Amino acid sequence: MHKRPRNGSTTAQITATLREEIIAGILPPKAPLRQQALAARFQASRMPVRESLQILAREGLVTWPTGRSARVAPLDPAELREISEMRMIAESLALRLSVPAMSDHDLAHARSLHAAAREADSRQFAALNSAFHQAILAPCNRPRLLAHIEELGKLSQRYLMVAVNDLGYAPRSHDEHSRILAACKARDADQACRLLERHITAASTALLAHLTPLAD
Amino acid sequence: MHKRPRNGSTTAQITATLREEIIAGILPPKAPLRQQALAARFQASRMPVRESLQILAREGLVTWPTGRSARVAPLDPAELREISEMRMIAESLALRLSVPAMSDHDLAHARSLHAAAREADSRQFAALNSAFHQAILAPCNRPRLLAHIEELGKLSQRYLMVAVNDLGYAPRSHDEHSRILAACKARDADQACRLLERHITAASTALLAHLTPLAD
């Protein structure tokens, strides 16, 4: 009955599932997230549900005004701009530290992810896109910075889903990734950072232009 | 008995208190934070205590391996370096956006905080130092970026306490603040960012040099 065999972490599972569904848009912006309902859905008690909601609220995927229901955070162009600015500086710093530290193995890994993205459908594209960024940044050896970048990536992924589907942005992104990878191979950190910053800016402005007419 | 009159948020109070005590060093690094003990101390149940611990864990002030007791996060020179790097880029971005947006009122506020810091003792110094940074950055109008900077500030404050007390760093910091403020008044964002970056780097390297011999 109440004999959950201490799997790993109930909270972690609930958090991961909700996060995916929010990012994928299955749970639309402003959808209410009621504790009882979620507890029933995941066959858990309210405690792990509340912890999940708190985590997601701190990540920014959920708004949780005290006393009211938690809700999926709304999509806000101003927020996308801010997130993109933050990604730009954070990824640029990470890449600058990463390029001199990249091993041949790291480069090969990035290359293979990049190759896989060429033939991916739009559902896989987001994941491969993230993975590529992670791959070229990870050698910087800054766990906190990388965690920060990953969170920002998840936030922007919500907006990105729209672009890939509606704008067919994948080919352009793939092309920009090629050039960044080449700069990494040439160990040209400055050039790589410049390209990465432009890559993020370009995606952001394209998205903003596409998103602004969508009023909430 | 169990009639807590819905003050506001029990969790928020517990979190704030613990955070202060961790930053101030009252709770030393690696000190265990047991749920029962904290619940008894704050006359609350374990639920708000757990939520507080989770918040602090996500902020980085507490480590909480699943299944074991939460502990005050250890002081780690590598982490200080990383946090300083992140503060540098984040505050630089914020300042660059803030300088053109600063009103005379904003400048006056920063000036008054700066003046107050001159005559502050070392206990007040940390708070005024934070407040000054917040004051010159807030006009950038980027809530998420500012929240990120505030978190980083709290993390570095733990390390800073050592420096102010042991190194007498306050006068130097005050001098650097003067020059940053002057650049803001002159609306020279580039110069202000350069000075701010140097300010953070200088504090970081001084702290690192002082901290490295202190092995855990």
Add this chain to the structure above:
DNA sequence: GTAACCGTAATTGTATCCAATACTCCGAAC
């Protein structure tokens, strides 16, 4: 149409219980 009101429902917090895991301490083997 708007404002006040009331009943329902949702949230916050408490108390208590259970199972599984982590920790501690002490004795035995080397």
Add this chain to the structure above:
DNA sequence: GTTCGGAGTATTGGATACAATTACGGTTAC
């Protein structure tokens, strides 16, 4: 003396039930 292992305790993760407060929605009165 040091290390290894096991029993017993402490602590955590989670469930459940309950109390109290507060938001929400619909109805009614004006």
